[in-house]
Every structure is written in structure tokens, then in C-alpha cells.
Amino acid sequence: MSTTADKLFPPPIPVAAALRRPTAHTPASAHAERLSPWWGGLIAALAWGVLGSLTYAWPNKEVGFSDWAYTTEFAWVAFAVAVVLATIGLAPALAGALLPRLRLAGPWLVASALGLALWELFTAKLGTLPTPFFAPPQSLAEVFISDGERLIDCAANSIKLLLIGIGFGGGTGFVVGVLIGWSRQANYWIHPVLRVLGPLPTTALLPISFYFFPSSWSTAVFLIALGTAFPVAILTWSGVSSVNKNYYDVARTMGASPWFLVLRVAIPAALPQVFVGLFMGLGAAFSTLVVAEMLGVKSGLGWYLTWAQGWASYPNMYGALLVMALLFSGVISLLFLARDRVLSWQKGMVKW
Structure with a gap:
């Protein structure tokens, strides 16, 4: 009731x-x-x-x-x-x-x-x-239909040059950053060099690079690698040197060797900043790629831009800019995917 x-x-x-x-x-x-x-x-x-x-x-x-x-x-x-x-x-x-x-x-x-x-x-x-x-927009369709094969070939050459340069630069910058972040002697000798040469625009070194390297292609690889290596080295060094000392003490009490401390403690803790350095290095690599292709490389999107401008073919130039934007944004997206995959074990601990 x-x-x-x-x-x-x-x-x-x-x-x-x-x-x-x-x-x-x-x-x-x-x-x-x-x-x-x-x-x-x-x-x-x-x-x-x-x-x-x-x-x-x-x-x-x-x-x-x-x-x-x-x-x-x-x-x-x-x-x-x-x-x-x-x-x-x-x-x-x-x-x-x-x-x-x-x-x-x-x-x-x-x-x-x-x-x-x-x-x-x-x-x-x-x-x-x-x-x-x-x-108008329909002019881009004419460019891609009539000159699509050349654009694809130039895009393939640009991405090849870009990936080789980023690979050399990112790998070198990572090793140098770990070295100066871990070793005081390396920090004493290498860090001042990075402070002096690192801020220089890579495009300013084009005349000297053309003298020392046998071809314009190898010059472009060197300059792209140099532009990528500096931010990666600086941020890797910052990440390694800022690792909490308690992590090292706990690992040493469990019998960890110096190599274990570097490979399993310092480097994993510094990886978020390594990826930040890669993102920063990609911007310098993109601009260096275009300038190097404009001045010396005989194929690539930068070369295509110069060729189109020389013939006053501005629709072709806009088509190359569109391909360049899609290509570079695709590289950035792939780096985001790689970062999420590599740092999946830090999910919830690191905020981007």
C-alpha cells in the first residue's frame, strides 16, 4: 500500500x-x-x-x-x-x-x-x-591532366631528396643530442659549436656548400640534413639533461650499466622532445628543399616552380604549390602517426 x-x-x-x-x-x-x-x-x-x-x-x-x-x-x-x-x-x-x-x-x-x-x-x-x-580553379585541372606526369616525377624526386636529408639530419642530430646531454666533455666541445652555427640559415651556406660537394643534389641533401639536425640535437640534449635523477638512482640500485641508463632510461624519457625537434626541423627542411631545387637541382617541385615562372605559366605554378602543400602536410601527418605509435606507452603522461 x-x-x-x-x-x-x-x-x-x-x-x-x-x-x-x-x-x-x-x-x-x-x-x-x-x-x-x-x-x-x-x-x-x-x-x-x-x-x-x-x-x-x-x-x-x-x-x-x-x-x-x-x-x-x-x-x-x-x-x-x-x-x-x-x-x-x-x-x-x-x-x-x-x-x-x-x-x-x-x-x-x-x-x-x-x-x-x-x-x-x-x-x-x-x-x-x-x-x-x-x-581560376579549373585551370588546375588542365595542369594536372596535361602535365601530370611531370608533376608526379618532380614530386617523387622531391620526396626522395627530402626523406634522405631528414634521415641523415634527424639521425645525426639525435646522436649528437644524446652525446652532449649525457657526456660533460662532449657538451663542453660540441655545445658552443651548435650555439654559433646552429642559428645560421641553411640557405646562407649554399655558396660554400656548392664548392665542397660534387653535385647540387648532394649539396641539397647536406643542407636539408643540417637544417633538420640542429633543432633535433638541441631538443634531444634538453630532454636527456632534464631526466629526473631519481630514475638513474633507482636503475643503478638494480645493477643497471651505463649503456642501460642511456638506452632504457635517458632516451625513452627524452623522446617527446625529440619529436618536437623533428617537427621544428621539418619546417627548415621544407624551405631548404625548395630553395636548393630552385638553384641547382634539375628536378623537383622547387625546380618546377622556377620553370613555370620562367614561362609565365602561373597555373602550373599554382598546381605545384598545391602538390607541395599536400606532400608536406602528408609528411607531417606521418610523423604524427609515428609519434603516437612510438610514445603509446606514455599515453596520458605526456600532453601535446
């Missing part, structure tokens, strides 16, 4: 039953999200539809030549993207496991369509940005 007190103060819900109730992160709410329209996708579809309509319906302004190639094809690609986004927006379940990522990228999908529309408007349609210095 229920009393007035029971009606006013019902018994608490058991914890297990409360946990079974749907919340914002339960499968029930996720299922509801899949059934409800994805409004961000519908807005993105509208933006891409505007881009396609602008490109297709508005005639290009003729400046010094007949017309921009692949304008119609670019418009149909924009329409196709709009159809796909509208379909997913109306039926989000079709995206499957990609739906969370698409929801996260929704604002970027809108912004990219609007950015391309403005680019198209001020170049091909109005001619506000003068040719040949500025070209």
Missing part, C-alpha cells in the same frame, strides 16, 4: 536502471542522429550548388585567349558534390561510420565551396584579378 510520503518522495531509481537510460552519447541518441537530417550537409550542398551554377551559367570573361578549359567539367563536379552532400544530409544513415567525421567537417565544406566561388568569380567571370598572374 502506498502512502502519501511514497507519492511525494518516490524511492530512488536503481543505479543500473539509471545507467540504462538514454543520454546524449548512448546508441539510442546516435540512432536518432542518423535518422534526423544533417542540416550542415544541406547547407554545404547549397553552397556547392551555388558554385556549380555560378561556373556553368555565367560566361567566362575572355582575356587574350578564347576561354578557360574544363569550365563545364568543373561545374559538373561541383553539382555532383552538391548532390552527394544533399543525399547524405537527407539520409545521414547512408554515410555509415563516416557520418561523425562529415559532421565535424561540415563548416569546412561550406567554406571551401564559398572560397572556390569567390575565386571563380574574381578570375574567370569578372577578371578582377589580372591574368596571367591569377587563374
